Amino acid sequence: MNGRNFPAGAVVVKDGEVISSEISSPYPGLFHADSKAVSTAFQKSGVQKGAILYVGLEPCLMCTSVAYWAGIRRIVFAIPKSNVSSNYYETHNDTHNVVAAFNEYMNIVHLKSLEPEVLEVVRKWENNHSTDLSSVI
Numbered sequence: 408m409n410g411r412n413f414p415a416g417a418v419v420v421k422d423g424e425v426i427s428s429e430i431s432s433p434y435p436g437l438f439h440a441d442s443k444a445v446s447t448a449f450q451k452s453g454v455q456k457g458a459i460l461y462v463g464l465e466p467c468l469m470c471t472s473v474a475y476w477a478g479i480r481r482i483v484f485a486i487p488k489s490n491v492s493s494n495y496y497e498t499h500n501d502t503h504n505v506v507a508a509f510n511e512y513m514n515i516v517h518l519k520s521l522e523p524e525v526l527e528v529v530r531k532w533e534n535n536h537s538t539d540l541s542s543v544i
């Protein structure tokens with residue numbers, strides 16, 4: 408990973424097939440992996456009804472909304488916001504409050520079985536970038 412942005416990853420899966428997979432931009436705060444993966448999937452095959460977005464970190468408000476407007480109604484993440492530095496998020500707002508206001512139900516699932524493996528990646532990255540943490544999302 409070049410630059411200082413956290414190397415988050417995201418995958419869009421539909422009907423058992425990987426439609427897109429992306430990592431975050433190397434530029435802090437720009438192009439989260441989640442939004443990039445959804446955008447790439449949308450460019451390939453339009454509205455993503457029935458697709459699932461898998462992400463390492465609990466998605467932020469922006470990425471959750473991007474996924475919703477692309478037709479995705481299920482997001483699976485490994486690490487909840489509360490288990491990582493608040494520096495990874497631009498707001499402390501609870502995403503669930505926003506999701507509750509959407510017209511259609513959106514299911515956001517914390518898959519705890521993936522958490523130890525993803526958390527290990529996060530901690531390794533943090534140890535290598537401990538002086539950069541104020542600029543990451």
Ligand SMILES: [Zn+2]
Nearest residue numbers: 439441467470
């Ligand atoms: Zn995001």
